[in-house]
Amino acid sequence: MASVQDQFRAYLAKHNLKVTRQRQIILDAFLSSPSHLSAEELYIRLRKKHPNIGYATVYRTMKILAESGIAAERHFGDRQTRYEPNTGEDHHYHLICEECGNIVEFEDLQIDFLLQKAASAHDYTLSHRRLEIYGRCPKCQNK
Amino acid sequence: MASVQDQFRAYLAKHNLKVTRQRQIILDAFLSSPSHLSAEELYIRLRKKHPNIGYATVYRTMKILAESGIAAERHFGDRQTRYEPNTGEDHHYHLICEECGNIVEFEDLQIDFLLQKAASAHDYTLSHRRLEIYGRCPKCQNK
């Protein structure tokens, strides 16, 4: 039942933060944009409709979205932090085309299992994992 | 036979680059330091013995080491780029303690196989992969 909107409001309330017009706009833009955008890319999309929203506000809000568990931060090869909607406890992996940058997400229970096993083998507890496979997508393989 | 030193000289020769004192010093320092140092950390170690080597030279040289295949660049959670000796075509994975930052490297043929399979399943070719498991090391588990 709890929509992302509710989750957001609940998080703000719990932390004495305010529901502002800008935060609402940024959340909506984030939810209705392609995944893996950076704060800058989101900002650029935003200013089309809302030219007066500040760069810093986008950064600050994305940080709140990450803390509230609505967005997850990702670091791929480039320097920027990218965000994706958080799909809860379950995790997925990324397949990234080195040529065009296209990203495919996938899940794999067998990999999950082996990662858990690898951590245990070294007496580590596992909290999260990052797996990225770089290669060439079908399109880019034929130039 | 080909030592890393030879590999370095060969790369420099092929690209019309010169074998300078500084490049030699930085390569040696890189080879005799713990793995996963950042350019800054290497620079700090260096200046003990060679106070007149410039910050930029370290960055420039690490870039050459990466291009020549002697070092591999790594991006973990923090913002800095870290370097590790490149162990050729074979790859390994990382187990990282979120508390103390300790890093364990490991290999796993079963994981290799599944990653290759995952790429194929989406018609991607595979060029390289990045796998990091975050958790807590044995020491940090007991506070």
Added chain:
DNA sequence: GTAGTTGCAAATCATTTGCAGTAAT
């Protein structure tokens, strides 16, 4: 001698922060 290199300082890129004015509670 010539072309590539160095060290420095200034520039750049992504991100963060201080602050005075503004808006949500």
Added chain:
DNA sequence: ATTACTGCAAATGATTTGCAACTAC
């Protein structure tokens, strides 16, 4: 009324670059 928030511009931290002096070839 308070307290948090915004937008801007200036600050930060990692890395890069321009340039005049220098060094390997």
